[in-house]
Amino acid sequence: MINISQIRYRADHGPLLSDESFDLDIVYLMLGRLVKKYDIRFDPDNPVPADDALADRVYQAALDFFVQCGAYYQNTRRAIRFGPEEVLDAVARYDGECRFGEGKEARIFRSRKPDSNTRPWQHVGSGIVASSEEIASQIVFGNASIKEADSMSVPALDKIDGVPITVGEPNEIPGAVRSIEIARRAINQAGREGLAIINGIATAGSAHATIEAAKKVLHPSDAIIVGTLAEMKTNAEMLRKVEYSLNSSTNIVLASAPMVGGFGGGPEAVAILNTAYVFLGMLVYQCNYYLSLPLHIRNSCSTTRDVIWAMALSAQAISRNTNMPTLGLAYVVGGPWTESFFYESAAFIAACIASGVSTQTPHPAKAVLPDFVTPLEMKVNTELALACAGLTRKQANEIVKNILPRYEHDLDHAPIGKCYGDCFNIETAQPQPEYLEFVNDIKKNLSALGIPVS
Numbered sequence: 001m002i003n004i005s006q007i008r009y010r011a012d013h014g015p016l017l018s019d020e021s022f023d024l025d026i027v028y029l030m031l032g033r034l035v036k037k038y039d040i041r042f043d044p045d046n047p048v049p050a051d052d053a054l055a056d057r058v059y060q061a062a063l064d065f066f067v068q069c070g071a072y073y074q075n076t077r078r079a080i081r082f083g084p085e086e087v088l089d090a091v092a093r094y095d096g097e098c099r100f101g102e103g104k105e106a107r108i109f110r111s112r113k114p115d116s117n118t119r120p121w122q123h124v125g126s127g128i129v130a131s132s133e134e135i136a137s138q139i140v141f142g143n144a145s146i147k148e149a150d151s152m153s154v155p156a157l158d159k160i161d162g163v164p165i166t167v168g169e170p171n172e173i174p175g176a177v178r179s180i181e182i183a184r185r186a187i188n189q190a191g192r193e194g195l196a197i198i199n200g201i202a203t204a205g206s207a208h209a210t211i212e213a214a215k216k217v218l219h220p221s222d223a224i225i226v227g228t229l230a231e232m233k234t235n236a237e238m239l240r241k242v243e244y245s246l247n248s249s250t251n252i253v254l255a256s257a258p259m260v261g262g263f264g265g266g267p268e269a270v271a272i273l274n275t276a277y278v279f280l281g282m283l284v285y286q287c288n289y290y291l292s293l294p295l296h297i298r299n300s301c302s303t304t305r306d307v308i309w310a311m312a313l314s315a316q317a318i319s320r321n322t323n324m325p326t327l328g329l330a331y332v333v334g335g336p337w338t339e340s341f342f343y344e345s346a347a348f349i350a351a352c353i354a355s356g357v358s359t360q361t362p363h364p365a366k367a368v369l370p371d372f373v374t375p376l377e378m379k380v381n382t383e384l385a386l387a388c389a390g391l392t393r394k395q396a397n398e399i400v401k402n403i404l405p406r407y408e409h410d411l412d413h414a415p416i417g418k419c420y421g422d423c424f425n426i427e428t429a430q431p432q433p434e435y436l437e438f439v440n441d442i443k444k445n446l447s448a449l450g451i452p453v454s
Helices: 004-013 019-037 052-069 084-093 133-144 172-189 207-217 236-248 267-285 305-321 339-354 375-388 393-406 433-448
Strands: 071-073 078-080 097-100 107-110 122-125 151-153 223-227 251-256 289-292 326-328 358-360
Touching (some): 004 078, 004 236, 019 052, 019 071, 019 267, 052 084, 052 267, 052 305, 084 267, 097 251, 122 358, 133 151, 133 172, 133 375, 223 236, 236 251, 236 267, 251 267, 267 305, 289 305, 305 326, 305 393, 326 339, 339 358, 339 375, 339 393, 339 433, 358 375, 375 433
Parallel strands (some): 223 251, 251 289
Antiparallel strands (some): 071 078, 097 107
C-alpha cells in the first residue's frame, strides 16, 4: 500500500505544472478526448441510463484519465501520478465494507450494485449552520430519532458564547468542540448513544482545528471529511487531515463536487471525472468511503437533468467495477416547506439508489442559509431511499422523467422555503401541523408518480 510519505514524495517530484495548465491542458482537454474515444453521449431523454456497456466504458475512461492526470498538489505545483497497476491493486484491496458506530449502533456500510434491492445506507443530516445551540440540539435530536438512521451529519455553529467563530482565530477550536458536544448530548437523549458522526466537524474550517477538536470529541468509529479542490486538486491542509485520520484509525471520507460546466466540461466528462475521484480517494486519501456531490456550475445544485444523468452513470460505473461504499448527496434549490425540495430530492434519490449507491439526505436551499433544514425533510428522504430499493434503472428512469417536469424549469426561481423556526415549534421541537399536512400531500403525489413512499 502506498503510504502518506510516498504521496508526499511524489508531490515533491512529480511533473511541474501551473494551476492553469493543469486545469486546461490536462483536465479539460484530456476529458474531452476521452469522451470521444469511449463514445460517451448524454441522453437527456433518459436521465437514468441502463446501459451496462456504457457504464463500463465510463469506468475505463476514468481509469485512463486518472493514470494520465493524477492529482494536483497545490503547495508544490506538481502532479501526483500513479501507474495503472497501482490503481488496479488499490481497487482490488477494497472489500466493500466501512464500519461506523459503537455498541448497539455499530453498523457496516456496504457497497451496492445497480438494480439491487439491498438496503441502502441511511446517512441523515447536514452540516448546515445552526443559528443557536438550542436549534442545533433540536435538529440533531430530531434526526437521531429517525429509527432508520445509520449515521449522522451534525450542524455547524457560527458563534460560541455570542462571538462569531472565525477560521484561524482562538475560538475556532472550542467552537468546534462544543458543536460535537451538543450533538453527542442530543444523540444520547434520543437513545442512540454510539451513533456515528461522519461529517467530521463542520464548525472547524481549518485542518488544525479539525484535528485538535477531533482528538477531544470524535470517536475512531466516526469519520473526518477530506475534500478536494476543483478539479482533482489537493493541498497540505487536506493531507494533514488524512495523516491524522490514518494515525488515529478514524474513518476518512473523500468528498468531491465535480461541476457540470466547470473545468470538467459537460455531463459526459463529469461522469468520467466523478468516477475518477474514486481512484484519488483510494490512493491519495486512502478513504473508507466516497461522498459524491456533483453540481451544476450555474444553478449550484445537483438536481438538473444533466447532473442527475452524470451522477447516475458514474454511480453505475463505480458500483459495477469497484467495492467502494458510495453516497450520493444532492444540493437542492428548493428549501423546507416547498414542493421543489421534495421533487428534486426524489429524482436524485431514485437515480442514485437504482444505480447502485446509497444516499445522504439532500440539503435544502443549496445548504447556504442558517437553519434552513429540519428533521422532517430528513425523515421523508430516508423513506424515499428505502422505497427506491429494488427499483430497476429502467423503472427509476420513468419515475425521474415524470418528476423532472415538476421542477426543472423553475430551478432559477425555486422558493427558498421556510426556516426551522417557522416549520417547527421551538418550544416542543415538533413540526407545525400545517407542515405535516403539506408533507403528507407531497408523499401521496410521489406515490402516484411511482415511488411507494409510506
